[in-house]
Amino acid sequence: MIGAIAGMGDAGNSQQHSNNGMLYRPLGHTGERVSAIGLGGFHIGQAKLSENDSIRLIRSAIDGGITFMDNSWDYNEGQSEIRMGMALKDGYRQKVFLMTKLDGRTKQEAARQLDESLRRLQTDHVDLIQHHEIIRFEDPDRVFAEGGAQEAVLEARRAGKVRFLGFTGHKDPHVHLYMLEVAARHNFRFDTVQMPLNVMDAHFRSFGHMVLPKLLEQQIGVLGMKSMGDHVILRSGVVTAPECLRYALTLPTSVVITGIDSPKILQQAFDVAKNFKPMTEQETATLLSKTKNVAVTGHFELFKTSAHFDSTAHHPEWLGGQVPSVTELAGPAA
Numbered sequence: 572m573i574g575a576i577a578g579m580g581d582a583g584n585s586q587q588h589s590n591n592g593m594l595y596r597p598l599g600h601t602g603e604r605v606s607a608i609g610l611g612g613f614h615i616g617q618a619k620l621s622e623n624d625s626i627r628l629i630r631s632a633i634d635g636g637i638t639f640m641d642n643s644w645d646y647n648e649g650q651s652e653i654r655m656g657m658a659l660k661d662g663y664r665q666k667v668f669l670m671t672k673l674d675g676r677t678k679q680e681a682a683r684q685l686d687e688s689l690r691r692l693q694t695d696h697v698d699l700i701q702h703h704e705i706i707r708f709e710d711p712d713r714v715f716a717e718g719g720a721q722e723a724v725l726e727a728r729r730a731g732k733v734r735f736l737g738f739t740g741h742k743d744p745h746v747h748l749y750m751l752e753v754a755a756r757h758n759f760r761f762d763t764v765q766m767p768l769n770v771m772d773a774h775f776r777s778f779g780h781m782v783l784p785k786l787l788e789q790q791i792g793v794l795g796m797k798s799m800g801d802h803v804i805l806r807s808g809v810v811t812a813p814e815c816l817r818y819a820l821t822l823p824t825s826v827v828i829t830g831i832d833s834p835k836i837l838q839q840a841f842d843v844a845k846n847f848k849p850m851t852e853q854e855t856a857t858l859l860s861k862t863k864n865v866a867v868t869g870h871f872e873l874f875k876t877s878a879h880f881d882s883t884a885h886h887p888e889w890l891g892g893q894v895p896s897v898t899e900l901a902g903p904a905a
Contacts, residue, residue, distance in 0.1 A: 589636055594607035594820070594847055598825045603668060608826070608841075609829065613643070613647070615831070616647035638666065644673050664694055669692065673685055676890045697732070698734045699763060703883070704883045706741065708745075766795070770804065797874060809861055818858060
């Protein structure tokens with residue numbers, strides 16, 4: 572299994588460093604080239620950062636060459652999008668590839684959330700919208716149902732509100748595979764897929780083993796997240812933050828999205844990108860061997876084994892109720 576992941580590491584073949592030291596890679600089949608490091612949207616909206624601190628951090632990231640901006644309609648009750656919208660004034664919007672996510676599963680709720688995101692972000696379009704938290708087997712069927720969220724994002728694309736479409740999830744690779752299956756059934760290919768890719772994923776419910784090859788086959792842009800599991804993986808004591816980032820960048824990812832909540836953490840990401848060389852197969856094997864014993868139960872990948880990171884589980888109202896076709900067949904819920 573270790574060799575299977577190491578053998579996929581062609582990250583060095585299509586990447587290039589710019590004069591500022593940032594690493595850039597193609598985004599799947601889209602024709603876009605984006606920074607290999609993405610700025611995570613959740614952390615920049617947290618209360619521990621002031622509004623001005625968040626704006627400075629976002630602009631410092633862009634000035635240093637990070638072009639991929641991650642966000643979501645539900646992050647910090649909208650503060651993440653509001654602050655990013657403020658930071659992207661004064662010409663900064665034109666320098667970035669802007670992504671956000673929506674939680675709605677019905678056409679009506681998804682459209683409402685997208686329009687709210689555009690207002691917060693102070694833009695007439697996002698470059699990428701993603702169906703957020705596809706973590707239940709029912710989610711793909713709801714998204715693609717008649718009156719489901721997919722209808723909303725397709726209409727938004729036709730209206731010029733979004734350019735590309737993707738989905739995210741962090742629970743189980745089988746759910747990702749089912750989402751791809753349902754999409755194919757509807758003759759649709761996503762532009763991007765976001766999922767956990769880290770030094771422990773290889774040993775437990777592995778997105779790297781199960782989903783990554785399918786995305787590469789379909790030339791879908793790979794957005795890696797949770798390289799450190801919101802710092803929980805670092806608490807294992809067996810890996811460092813730079814090792815985590817370098818491992819995720821060695822995989823054939825288009826972007827590794829990482830949480831950045833201080834100038835120090837931003838500089839750490841810059842340093843890893845500037846000095847990046849893909850891990851050799853031996854280096855990868857050594858690192859994965861070091862993490863195996865603490866990874867096999869998923870103890871440090873809480874996003875897979877608990878509901879702690881499942882925002883929509885805590886707020887089912889965000890999903891927008893049931894799609895109309897279900898209510899028509901089954902009647903109102905008891």
